[in-house]
């Protein structure tokens with residue numbers, strides 16, 4: 001009795017400490033020291049070092065003597081001032097306003113390196129659309145406009161109109177500062193191009209208090225050839241083989257928007273890296289017999305799947321040796337189960353996953369979905385590598401915003417999903 005108690009105590013302690021390490025790892029990736037794992041303050045590479053070090057510490061092996069693969073790309077960033085004031089009221093970045101990912105600087109506006117108050121030219125979306133061509137061809141006609149901010153309200157516009165207005169405003173952002181007024185949920189992203197002038201998205205509620213003056217001090221820094229790194233680690237099969245299973249998750253997120261605002265990217269995708277760690281711990285206890293397992297933490301997914309595209313073009317193993325790739329993103333909830341992208345392409349594997357789930361009663365549902373170019377599995381799928389992209393579903397709707405914090409993660413399905421995925425991998 002005592003012995004059994006001892007064993008179960010040890011086992012539960014081990015499981016407890018494992019999940020605690022996974023949560024600590026996830027939390028660390030979300031911390032301000034990682035700067036939103038983007039390109040300001042080298043956040044992406046701070047994360048890469050941390051993940052590489054963790055892979056080494058838990059016992060994953062390097063591949064060809066390294067845990068890293070470096071590549072470069074251009075990216076627009078906001079390392080310094082992102083200040084918007086309406087009259088004297090200072091607005092909150094990420095809450096009252098977003099700086100468009102491709103925004104330029106107020107320094108490009110005439111004579112205002114430190115920002116300043118601008119006169120306002122304010123139009124409703126429909127009025128702007130009616131005069132769109134005039135605006136787009138008016139650089140000379142309306143020279144005085146260059147010194148004012150063009151504010152266009154998207155409130156009440158149809159989706160097609162919003163698309164058309166935004167396309168025109170993005171063009172105009174190369175000749176004058178732009179503000180759009182919106183009620184949409186803020187969803188930020190990363191851009192590889194930059195306008196000459198600032199482009200701000202402003203919440204209607206914040207704007208309605210304005211009496212007619214707007215202060216802008218926006219500073220972008222366009223980085224040429226930013227060096228980022230994919231991170232990986234290997235568990236060799238018990239039997240000598242080239243055949244390999246890949247488990248991947250992107251670690252990059254959106255970075256900083258100005259000095260005091262960063263996007264923690266907890267669900268997207270610190271949680272996926274937590275799941276990588278959890279699966280690595282599981283598979284290290286007893287490596288697979290027939291397959292090597294390579295864990296890959298991809299960089300630059302949010303910029304446009306750049307890290308995974310690079311590794312597909314510069315593979316660390318022949319792509320034909322990959323038995324299956326399991327790409328994981330948004331692993332922090334799961335109250336409503338998971339979605340499996342590519343399930344329609346790989347029915348045998350999908351049926352296996354469902355069968356195991358029925359047996360283990362792990363998740364509420366495993367929702368099938370066809371192919372989609374929405375994460376790092378995509379370029380592998382294009383090259384004929386069998387793959388799934390799995391993400392959890394639940395009430396946490398924070399996505400690409402400042403509220404996607406560690407504290408908002410429920411980890412509701414994390415343990416059962418980790419066990420289900422491990423069992424799935426062991427049955428492949």
Ligand SMILES: [Zn+2]
Pocket residue numbers: 250268269301329330
């Ligand atoms: Zn993501």
